[in-house]
Amino acid sequence: MRNPYEALQRIKEICPNTVAVGSRVTCNPAPQGTDADYLVLVFDHKAKAFYQAIQEDGWNLAGSRIDGGENNVPAQDRFYSYKLGEINLIVTESQCFAHRFLAASSIAKRMNMVHKADRIALFQAVLYGNIDNEFALLPDQEEVLF
Numbered sequence: 686m687r688n689p690y691e692a693l694q695r696i697k698e699i700c701p702n703t704v705a706v707g708s709r710v711t712c713n714p715a716p717q718g719t720d721a722d723y724l725v726l727v728f729d730h731k732a733k734a735f736y737q738a739i740q741e742d743g744w745n746l747a748g749s750r751i752d753g754g755e756n757n758v759p760a761q762d763r764f765y766s767y768k769l770g771e772i773n774l775i776v777t778e779s780q781c782f783a784h785r786f787l788a789a790s791s792i793a794k795r796m797n798m799v800h801k802a803d804r805i806a807l808f809q810a811v812l813y814g815n816i817d818n819e820f821a822l823l824p825d826q827e828e829v830l831f
Contacts, residue, residue, distance in 0.1 A: 687741075687742040687769075688770075689769045689770030689771065689772045690772070692738075692742040692743070692744065692769050692772075693723065693769075693772055696723075696725060696735070696738060696739075699734045699735050699738055700725050700726060700727050700728075700731055702725070702726035702728075702783070703723050703724070703726075704724045704787065705721070705722070705723055706722050706775065706786070706787070707719070707720070707721070707722025707723075707773070708801070708804070709721055710722075710790070710794065711793040711797075711798065711804065712794075712797060712798070712799045713797055720768075720772065720773045721772050721773070722773045722775060723773070723774050723775065724775045724777070724783060724786055724787065724790075725774050725775065725776045725777070726777060726778075726780065726783040727776060729778070732778065735776075742769065743769060744767040744769045744774065745767065745768050745769065746765065746766070747766040747767060747768040747773065758813075760779070761779045761781050761782060762779065762781075762813060763777065763779070763782070764777040764782060764786075765777075785811050785812050786812065788811055789807050789808045789810075789812065792807060793807055
């Protein structure tokens with residue numbers, strides 16, 4: 686297992702579109718005791734080198750992996766998490782997903798969303814179009830004017 690920050694540097698060399706995100710970036714003051722999160726956009730021509738580095742440096746798949754045949758999230762909206770020490774990688778091969786993720790991050794930072802539940806609601810809305818519970822029950826579609 687490589688030092689997490691050396692491993693991160695290797696990832697950045699393979700995938701220059703690696704950006705610091707998460708509460709350490711969006712909250713002022715940054716919360717204490719949180720992991721450092723990075724969004725990684727992996728282009729097809731870099732995928733082999735990226736996944737080889739992940740394996741060689743000891744990154745662990747974080748969260749649950751859903752088999753592609755059972756995953757109802759469209760491919761362009763998928764991401765995978767990898768963890769090494771205090772560093773979390775949010776990995777996507779979708780430019781669209783990465784753009785939406787950064788859009789949500791910019792709003793979270795601008796509004797200084799220090800409450801995690803607020804950040805989660807924002808990201809759910811921007812990334813997946815999920816509506817917060819307050820507006821979960823909308824009128825029938827024929828009656829909606831927008």
